[in-house]
Amino acid sequence: MTIELSPDLQAMLKDKTELIPAIAQDAATGEVLMLAYMNQESLAITIESGRATYWSRSRDELWEKGATSGHTQKVISIALDCDGDALLLRVEQIGAACHTGDHTCFHREIESHKL
Amino acid sequence: MTIELSPDLQAMLKDKTELIPAIAQDAATGEVLMLAYMNQESLAITIESGRATYWSRSRDELWEKGATSGHTQKVISIALDCDGDALLLRVEQIGAACHTGDHTCFHREIESHKL
Numbered sequence: 438m439t440i441e442l443s444p445d446l447q448a449m450l451k452d453k454t455e456l457i458p459a460i461a462q463d464a465a466t467g468e469v470l471m472l473a474y475m476n477q478e479s480l481a482i483t484i485e486s487g488r489a490t491y492w493s494r495s496r497d498e499l500w501e502k503g504a505t506s507g508h509t510q511k512v513i514s515i516a517l518d519c520d521g522d523a524l525l526l527r528v529e530q531i532g533a534a535c536h537t538g539d540h541t542c543f544h545r546e547i548e549s550h551k552l
Numbered sequence: 553m554t555i556e557l558s559p560d561l562q563a564m565l566k567d568k569t570e571l572i573p574a575i576a577q578d579a580a581t582g583e584v585l586m587l588a589y590m591n592q593e594s595l596a597i598t599i600e601s602g603r604a605t606y607w608s609r610s611r612d613e614l615w616e617k618g619a620t621s622g623h624t625q626k627v628i629s630i631a632l633d634c635d636g637d638a639l640l641l642r643v644e645q646i647g648a649a650c651h652t653g654d655h656t657c658f659h660r661e662i663e664s665h666k667l
Contacts, residue, residue: 446662449660449662458573458587460575460584460587462584464667465667466582467581467582467583468582469575469577469584469640471633471638472573472575472633472638484662484663487665512663512665513664513665513666513667514661514663514664514665515661515662515663515664516658516659516660516661516662517658517660517662518586518587518657518658518660519650519651519652519654519657519659519660520657523586523587523657523658525584525658529667535634536634537634539634542633542634542635542638543631543632543633543638543640544631544634545564545631545632545633545634546629546630546631547561547564547599547630547631547632548599548627548629548630549628549629549630550602550627550628550629551628552579552580552628552644
């Protein structure tokens with residue numbers, strides 16, 4: 438059985454077939470955790486299950502974040518951007534988001550100035 | 553004259569030719585503002601100038617954010633993700649990030665739960 442997006446939501450997407458970059462942000466701290474990709478089915482599953490599910494470009498399959506590591510993401514909110522080609526998920530991250538064990542995948546700073 | 557990335561930084565990128573999704577986050581509030589794309593040159597210019605410069609996929613050209621609207625992004629920090637195919641820019645956003653006048657491009661919530 439394939440879970441489908443509602444027609445209303447489908448209509449909000451800029452492109453029906455392209456993968457959509459999805460930003461995961463820690464809902465409690467605001468820290469940006471990772472960027473992954475979703476297709477329509479993974480977005481529908483994420484909404485249905487409340488757990489972030491992406492499309493793995495390397496394995497070419499649905500990928501429920503944390504299914505093997507236990508480092509799941511409980512979805513607090515999902516927002517679509519103004520032109521319908523990017524997603525922002527605010528999540529409750531269990532354990533580390535990054536496979537390196539770091540809390541965020543963005544742990545390599547290449548430039549830094551004072552605010 | 554083309555501005556180039558340092559060899560060290562070039563070596564950190566997963567792919568030398570593909571566009572890299574770049575997340576802009578408000579450095580003061582943590583709010584995620586937008587997602588755009590960079591090529592190597594736009595990243596080099598961003599580092600050099602301290603102002604976020606992207607690659608416009610629709611116009612197929614370099615795009616200094618705010619060059620026409622005045623809604624520029626002063627770069628506070630740049631981080632590369634663990635596998636070198638996504639960027640996180642923490643910025644000081646002047647005015648609205650979104651062309652709609654909203655502070656963030658992610659103003660359309662499609663799902664929401666209590667934290």
